[in-house]
Amino acid sequence: MAFRTQVPVRFGDVDHAGIVYYPKFFIYFHEAFEDFFDENGVAYHALLNQRHVGFPTVHIETDYKQPLRYGDALDIEVSVPKVGARSAVFRYVGFRHRDGLHACRAEITCACVDMQSFQAMSIPDDLRALFTRFQS
């Protein structure tokens, strides 16, 4: 099961070449990551501020297949193919909304970190259960 969300391409997101500046895709992926938590009952800002649990990025692999332009939207499917003891891999598969073409794909490994000590920690049980629901 994948979580689905959509991000619009905004006027300021394109670069000198008229297509979405590639670092912006990671902002889109992070927004999808925030939506994934927020819309599954775990407000990400409260997770950070109250429980002091965060998921800094440690490894990324990304493929770009189709450019996006201003006026496009990106449909993103989020899943969690690997759930380890102290890290998880989040997969983002993006489709250009207007034609459904596969636009991009990323696997982003995040460490589970105590945001006060900045030390690695075990993924809390409720989050592990959430990630496992979206594992396949």
Next chain:
Amino acid sequence: MAFRTQVPVRFGDVDHAGIVYYPKFFIYFHEAFEDFFDENGVAYHALLNQRHVGFPTVHIETDYKQPLRYGDALDIEVSVPKVGARSAVFRYVGFRHRDGLHACRAEITCACVDMQSFQAMSIPDDLRALFTRFQS
């Protein structure tokens, strides 16, 4: 006396219309603001982190005169025309490097704030002396 610095226009700074996206000018002005402190002997990150003094923005007036494109650079003159008890006005006058044309001008009022309590505070004497040097 004005403080002078320069910021390059980067590939990702332009928008769908091929010119620098206007919110980016405020990032340029903030970089000039950081340079103003750093190059006058007050590391802005230490001011924030160690002395807990910051200057959040409360009012802005800006005029845009000439567009900038990728490959341009912006020469910025920073001065501090008004130094109040608990706030100061920073003036940024920008020139397009390639032809020297007046490109933009901003007056940005910043409150002096204790970053731990987020309460207004008097501008510390050493900063007041710095600002006054660049007042005219």
Next chain:
Amino acid sequence: MAFRTQVPVRFGDVDHAGIVYYPKFFIYFHEAFEDFFDENGVAYHALLNQRHVGFPTVHIETDYKQPLRYGDALDIEVSVPKVGARSAVFRYVGFRHRDGLHACRAEITCACVDMQSFQAMSIPDDLRALFTRFQS
């Protein structure tokens, strides 16, 4: 009559001081500007790409009243208090969603420009009619 839209504060929008980096407010205002056109029947990307009509910013006045943090959302009211021959003033009044407090206000003057020649042009009649509907 004002047009209403909402933008969420994202994880990456806050700065070293833990509040929304003030240049981001202009990105929020521009998103509200895009929504204003798009949701009133004028796709802004098509206006730019097909009719070659754009609205670069020439003057800004902004007040910041309340800081926003990650997890906040900004409710924005867009109106067009002045509609001139070749320019218009867009007003953005922002409220922090969680408590309804007045957070920010901006008046942004935009020139109407032929995006092929980059010359000022008269505001087309259909856009003038749209702006006038939101004038008060």
Next chain:
Amino acid sequence: MAFRTQVPVRFGDVDHAGIVYYPKFFIYFHEAFEDFFDENGVAYHALLNQRHVGFPTVHIETDYKQPLRYGDALDIEVSVPKVGARSAVFRYVGFRHRDGLHACRAEITCACVDMQSFQAMSIPDDLRALFTRFQS
């Protein structure tokens, strides 16, 4: 031989967690990419605008090793380990300036593209020679 450049971490580059927002690293890498061309005699903006040659990103692998904070700077070494017929791999190895620790590493595959037709094209000879100088 590697090309060396440095980017400062700016006030607005950090996120809610107080460290550089990971998408910003790709902006740093792109700035290093621009510097690589500009400081080796090939103005990247002229390459795009006059020769219509560009290098959109098609694949990324990145590791993050150390967080960066406001006040840090990132020393970046750029090399070009693979130079193909119509694509090249750019390697960015980043060190945190204050302690020299290895902070990040990315291999970014770029296609060589005719920016008017958006079709893949052979890497021009002068650029191939440049890339080969920084291959090891």
